[in-house]
Amino acid sequence: MPIRRAKRAESLYAAVEGYDLVVTPDAPLASAINRRLDRPHFGTFATTPRRLAAGRREQAEDRRAFLELVTSTDRDWKAVAYAVGNVLQCWEHTGRLDAILEYDAYVDDATREVVAGMRTLRTTSKRLTEYEIDEGRSVAVVGHDQLTALERGVLPESFDRVDLFTDEAFDHPPFHVFESATDVVAALLETVSPSNAENVAVVLDGGGRYSSLVESAFEAADIPFYGGPGFADDPHHRAFVRLLRLCFRGSETTVGDAAPVLSQLGIDVPVADRERRIEAVDGAGAAWLRSFRDAAADRTFAAALDAYATEAGVDLSRLDEELRRLGLADEPVTEDAVDRLAYYLQTYEVPVDADNEGVLLADAKSSAYVDRPVVFHLGMGEAWTHSAPQRPWVDTEAQFDRYVGDFQRLLQSGDRRYYLVQDAAGGEPITPCLYLGDLLDDEFERFSDLDSVEHRRRPRPTGEGFDRQPTGVEPESVETVSQSALNSYVNSPRDYLFDRLLDAPDRERFVEGNLFHDFAEFYVNHPDAVAAADAGDLVDAMLAEAAAFFAADEEPLRRRTYRVGLELITAYLDEAAPESDDFLTPASGRGTNFFADYFDEPVDSPLTERWFEDASLGLKGKIDLVRSPTHLLDYKSGRRKLASQVVGGAATDPPADAPNFQAALYLAYYRSVRPDERLEFTFFHFLEPMADAIAGEADLDDALTTVTYHPVAFDEYVASREAYERLLDGYADCRETFADLGYEAYEEILAPLTFPETTDRGKLRDSAFAARFTDAVDAATAAGVDAEKGVDQAIRELNGARRRAFFREDPDAFESFVGERLDELNERRAGEERFPVDGLGGEPNYRRVDNRDLLLEGDR
Template sequence: MPVYLKRALTIDEIFERVRLYDLVLTVDAPLADALNARIESPLLGVFATTPRRLAYRILDEAEDASGDQRELFLDIITKTGTGWKSAIYFLENTISCWQETGDRQNILKYPAFDRGEVQDIVSILGRGINPFNSVEKYNIDSGLKVAVVALHQFTGLDRRILPPKYDEIPVFHNEDTELENMCLFSSATAIIQTVMDNLSHLNPLDVAVVVKPEGNYQHLLKSSLKSARIPYMVSPDIMEDEDVRTFFLCIRTALSRANLRLRDVWPIMAHLGIDDIEKNGNQLLDTADNGQVDHIRRLLDRIPGSDFRKVLKEYESFTGNRMSELEKILGELEILDTPVDIGSVNAVEYYLGSFNITTGSSGSGVLIASPDTTTYIDRPVIFYIGMDAAWTHVIPDRPWISRHTFNDVKLNNFQLLLQNGQKRYYLVQDRIMGRNVTPCYYFNELADQPVESFTDLEYEMYTGIHEHSIKNPFSCSRSECMTEHEDMISQSELNLLAYCPKDLFFSRLLDDEDNRYFLRGRLLHEFAEFYVDHADFIRSRDLQELIDLMTERMHFYLDEKDMEIERTRFLIGISNIREFLDPLLEHLRSFEIHGYEKRYSPNLFVSHYNRPLRSSVTEMYFSNPDSGTKGKIDLILDKETLLDYKTGKKRSITELIRKSDTVDIAPRPDFQAKMYLSHHRRIYPDIDLKFRYFHILDNLEDVISSGNTSSRPNIKDLFQEIIYHSCSFDDLVVTREMYDDLTDGVADSNPVVKVLKKIGYENYRNFFALNPVPFVDEQDPDYTEEFISYVKGIIGDYKYVTRGCERILGKMANLRRSSYFPEDLDEFDAFLHDQIRKLNQYKEGRFPSGDAEMDNIRYRDLVILW
C-alpha cells in the first residue's frame, strides 16, 4: 500500500522564507547550522540559532555549556548529599517537567516528587546560570524581526524565550507526497554492502546515513567504513569507546580473578591486539604458557586494591593509549583516589550511561545520524537504514507529558526526517531469524491500513551484490566463483543445516571451542576404543595411573577442586565401560563388518602406551555419496546393532525420535540415529536393526550415593535403544508377533487381553489390514470409535471393551512414536538429498538463517549480526 507524507519544505525553501529576518529561532541545531551556512554576505550578530544557544551564549560566552546536566548533577550531590542514583533520577524528572511545562516549580505539584530532595534540586536549578534558567530569563530585543521555524518542536520552556510578536514559518506544504519505495534485503550485511558499493562513487561529504546507534547496522557500517578507509563523522557516546569499555572490563575481570579462563580475557586481548594466544577458551588463565598472557595476568593482578588513578595509569602504560576524557570525568566526580571495587565501578558506569556523554564528532566525511535526535540533515544523498520498531519513540511515563501531543510531535518529525536530501534510499530487512521485521509505528499513522510488515508497503526486493553506481544503486550483479560441490554430509552438520543454515556456515568458518566437556567425552571414547584391543594390558595397569593420564590431559581446564570431581567422573566412566565391554570382548575381536573402514584418529592411550589399534568394529567410518551420508560409529556390536557412547544428558526415546522429525524440525534437532540406521540398512536391508545409546556417566550420582562397589546400580539402566523395523508399520501391526506382543506379560484380567483373546487373531488382522492405523500424535477419535464398534460387533457391548480398545491403539501409537520404519528412513533419505541440494545452492549464494529460535543457535551472535 502507498504511504503519503505531508510534503516538507526543503532547507533551501525554508531559507528563502527566512533570509530577510533579523533572527531565526529553531530548536533543531542542524537546521540552524544549515541556514547559517547559506548566508552569502557578512552578517553581524546571530541569524539562525536555538533558544538554548541564544540565551546561554549571550549570558555565558562558553557555548560548550559548562552548566549542562552533568554540572548540575555534580552541584546537587555536593550541596545536598543525595545519592548518585536518586540525584540523577530526580534531576532528570525535574528538568523534563520544566522543559515540558515551562515552569520548574511545576514538578512539586506531583505527589511523587513533592519531597525535600526535589525541592532542593528546584532551588539549585533556579540559582546561578545554567542552560535552562538562561532560556527562561532571556528577553529578545523587541526591535528584531523574528521568525520561528517548526514551532511544533518547541517545548514549554523553549516558548518562554519567544517575543510577543514573531512570524511562524511552516515546515509543510498544503499537500501530500508519496513516500518512495522501500528497498527490501535479506540481511544486514546486504544493506551495508549496498551502502558501501555506492559510496565508492560518491563524495563522503555529500552522504548521510540515518541509523539507530545501538543496533547492529551502525556497528557494521562503522566497521565497513573503517575497513574501506572512508571518513565518517558521528558523535559517539563515551561508553562506545573501546578503550573505555575495555578499561572497565579489565577492572571487573580483575575483581573476579579466581579461576579465570582464557575465554574470560579474550575480549580484553582482542582490543589490545593480542592474537597469538591459545585457542582453547576453557583453559585456566593461570595455566596458559604464553608471554602475551603473562602481560594480561600482570595487568589484572595490579588492579585489586588500587584506586582509579593508579588503574588508569596502569592501563595507559599497558596500552599506550591516553584516557584523558575518562580521567577528566573521574576528576569531576572527585573519585580518582577512590579504590576500585564493584560498587564504585557500578556507580561510574551508571553515571556515564545516564548522561549520554559524547566525545565530540569524530572527523569529517559520511554523516552518521540517529533517528532519535535528528530531523534535518543538510546532505544531498541520504540512506535510511532499518526503519523498524526501534525507530518508534517510547512515550515517557511522566504525568506532565501528553501522549497525544508527544505522538503528534514525533510523527511530524518522522515525516520531516524522511524527506531530507535530494536522493533518498530506504533500506530495510524483510525478515530476521525467519520472522517479519515490524516497521516503525509511524507508518501505521501514515498509511490507510495497519502495517505489520515492510511487504505491506510499496517495495522492491533486492538480493546479491550491488553495482557501484548511485544512478542505479540496487541493480544486481553476481561475481563468478567456483564452489566445491558436496554430495555427503555428517549428522552433526545436518543438524545445523536443517535448523539454521547460517549456523552451519559459521561452524565451518570457526573452530569449535575445545572445552572440558567435549574433551572428557573424547577421552572416554578413546579409552573404550583402546580397551577393546588391549583389555588385558589395561587390567594390568593401576587404575589411578589411567585416571592420572586422563586428568593430566585436562589440567589446563581444572582447578584443584574441579580436578577431584573430574577424577571421580573418569573412575566411574572407566568402570562402566569395562563392565559393559568385558563380556563382549571375545565376540568383538572375531566379528567382521562390511560397509565401514578404519581410519586413523588421535588416541591418548595409543600415543602414550605405543600400542596399535586393530579392531574393525570400534570408531568405524562410513561414507556413501549415493545416500549422502558420512560419519563415524563408536561401536558395531553385531550386524543388527550400532552403539554410540554418550556423556551428556540422557533423553527419552520419544524425545529422540521427535528431534529427528524431518517435517517439523525441532530446536537442536538430532538426526544421528536416523542417518546411521539409514546407512546400515543399505548393507543389511532385510533385518531389524538397533541403534543403542550407552550413557557412560548417567549413574554418576547413584554410584557416589551407594558409597561402595558392591551396591553399584545396574548398568542396564545406562542404555537406551531405538529399533528399526524392516517392515512397514502397517505390515507390522497385522503380524502375529504384534498381536502376541500386545498381550505379552499382561494379566488375563487386563482389558487389552480380554479384547484380543475374545476377538482372536484373525479378526484382529482383518480389521487392521482393511483399516490402517492413522498415526498422529494423539489417537484419532473417529478411528478409535470405529475400532470399538468393530469389537463390540464381535463380542458384545461390555464395559472393558472401550478401555481395552483405547489401550491397544495407545500401545500402537507408542510403538510408532518410539521406533523407526522403512517409511521413516525413506522420508529421511529424500530429506537428506534435499538438504544437500540446498547446501550446494547456499554455497552459490548465501546461507539463510532459517526459522530458528535464537537461544538454540550455536553461533547466535554471528547469525543475528550477519
C-alpha cells in the same frame, strides 16, 4: 493529516533576511540559514535560544550539573542523576527552576538538594531564564511552536513568526525495501564514496543496529564520517570498563568473557579456548589478565588506566580527565566504583573532539533538519518514534506535535532523499515509524503496503537500483552427511550453515565425552594396561585435561563422576566383551586418543572407532564399538532415552521436535554391509546408574538402550513367528487368546491384512484392520476366550514393537530422505535459495541450536 511541505533553507532565508536576529528551534537549521547570508551582518544572525543566551555552542547541561553536584554530595549517583533529569525537564517545560517543587510525587531530599545546587550553577537553562532579547532589534522566530516554554522566555514582546511549512503537501519518495539490514548498508555503500562523502548525510537510529553496521562499513571502505560513535563507544574505553568488571568475576571467568578486551590489546584468542577458564589457559594474554586482576585491588582507577593504556599502546588521556572530573582517578578500584563509572558512561553523552568531515551520521530522534544535498534515511521503524515524557509538567499533546513537526522536516532534508528500509524481520512485518500513521492517509502495516520499490538479491528483468548479482563461483557439492550434521540441518538449516562457516570453541561436554570415549576405545585394545594402572592416576589425568572448564570447588564432584564412569565402562566391557570381526578397514586413521598418549600404546582395532563413508548412500560416521558382527554400540554420557524415543527421534515425515538420526543412519549403512540380517544398535549411557553405583547397587541394564533393525517389512514381521512368540509373552488375555489360536491360524489370518500406518491407539482400535482381525480371531478360538480383549492387547503390543524398532521400509525412507536433503543442501550452497532458520518441522528447537545469537528469525 498529510505530510506538510517544509520550506527550504533558501526560502526561509528569503523570508528573514531583513531582520536583525533570527531565532530557530535547532542549530542545524540556524547554520543552514547563516550559510545563505549574502551580505555583511554585524553580530549573530540566525541562532537558537540556547546559543543566544549562552554565547556559545550548547552543552549537555545535564552532565555538567551531574558532575558539579555528585562531587559535593554523598548521595547515590543514580538518585542524583534522576533528580537532575527531572529538574531540568520541568524547568524546560515550565520556564522555572523551582517549579518541580510543586509536584509532591517527584520531591525528595535529593531533588531539593539539586534545586538548591542549580541556583548557583551557570547552566544554559539559568542563562536562558535570565536572558532577554533587546526590544530594539527586529526579531523573526522560525517555528515558534517547536520552542519550549523556557526557550520562548527569551523572546521580546514584539517579534514576527515564520512558519516552517507551506500549505502544500509533500509527495514523499518511494520506500526502497530490502531483505535485510546488511542489504540496506550494502546499497548505501554502492552510492557513497570518499569523494562524495561531504555531500551525504545518513539519518538512522543512533542506538540501533544500523548505526554499528554503517560505521563498520564506512571504516572498512575508508569513507570518512562524523556524528557516529560517542565517548562511551570508543572501543578502548569500553574495553577498559569491561576489564575492570572482569576483576570481580572470580575464577570462573572464561577466555570468551575476556575476548573483547584481549582483542583491543591486539591479542588473538584461539576459538578453541573461548570456553576455557582464564586460570587454566597459557599464553601472554591470559597471564597479563591474571596479573592485572590480582593487582587491581591495590590500584587506583588512574593507575589501572595507565596499566591498560601501556599494554594497549594507546593514549587515553581523555578518559583520565573524565575520571578526575568524577573524582574517581585517585579512588581505589572497587566493584561499586566500577558500577558507578559504567552507569555514568551509559547515562551521559561525554563530548568528544572530532573532525567534522565526511558523511554526516544523524540520529533520527535528535535531529529535525539535515543540510546536505543527498540524505539517506535508514530503517525508519518504531525506533524512530520518541517516547513522550510521562511527567505531569509536560503537555504531552504539544510535545507530540513537536515530534511530528520535527519528523516531517527530517523526511524532507536534502535535495535528493532515499528511504532505505526492511519490510520484515523474524517472519513478522517491521512496523514503520508511528508518526507515518498520523501523516499518511493510506492504511498500512508494513512498508511494502506503501509506495515502494522492492530490492532482492537476484536481478529481476525490470530491476532497478540496488539489486545483487551472483558471484559466479562454483560451489563444492556435499556428497555425504554425518548424523550430527543431519540433525543440525533438519532442525535449522541456518544454524547448520553457521556451524560450517565458524570455528567452534572446545566445550566442556565434548572434552569430557571424548575422554570417556578414548578410555573405552583404549580399554578394548589394552585391558591389561588399564588393570595394572592406578585408577586415581587416570582420574587425575582426566581432571587435568578438563580443568579449564570448571571451578576448583567442582573438583570433588567431577572426580567422583570420572571414577564411576570409568568403572561402569570397564564393568560393561568385561561383562560383554566384543567379538572379533575384520569386516572393516584395519585402521580408522581418525584423530588421536588421550589414553593412548597417556600410556604410550597404540590403538588399532577393527572393533573400535570405525570410520565409514558411503557416497552411494550419502552417509558417513564413526562407530564407537562393533559389539558383534550384527551389533553396534555407542557410548553416551547424557541421559538415557527409551527405544521408542530413539525411533521417534529418527522420524522423517514429519521430523521430530528434537531430530536425532544416529541410530537410523548407522543401521542404514550397516545393513548395506550385512544385508538381510537382523541388526542391533545399543546406546550405553554409562553415567545413568551413577547414584546406584555409588551405593554399590548399579545394574548395567539400566544404562542400555537397544533398538533392532528387522530386515523385513513391518507387515511381514506382524505375521511372523517372532511376532507371534512376542504375543505369547504379553498380557494375560493376549497370551490366552493366541495360545488357543496357534501360529498357523495366526499367520493365515494376518497374511492378507495390512497393519495401519498410524501409531495412535484410538485410531488403531477403530480401524478396519482391528475389526477384521478381531472377527477372524474370535471365529477361530474357543468360546471361553475373550478374543476381543486379547486382540486389542495384541494390537497394542505389535504397535509397541513398531515404535521401538526399525523395519525395512524405515531405512528405505530414511535413505530417500537423506538424498532429498543433500539435493536441497547443494541447491542452497549454489545460491538457488537461502538457508532458512526454520527446519522441516517449522520453528527450530532452540535448545538444539549452537549459534542462537546469529539466527535472525524468519526468512532473513
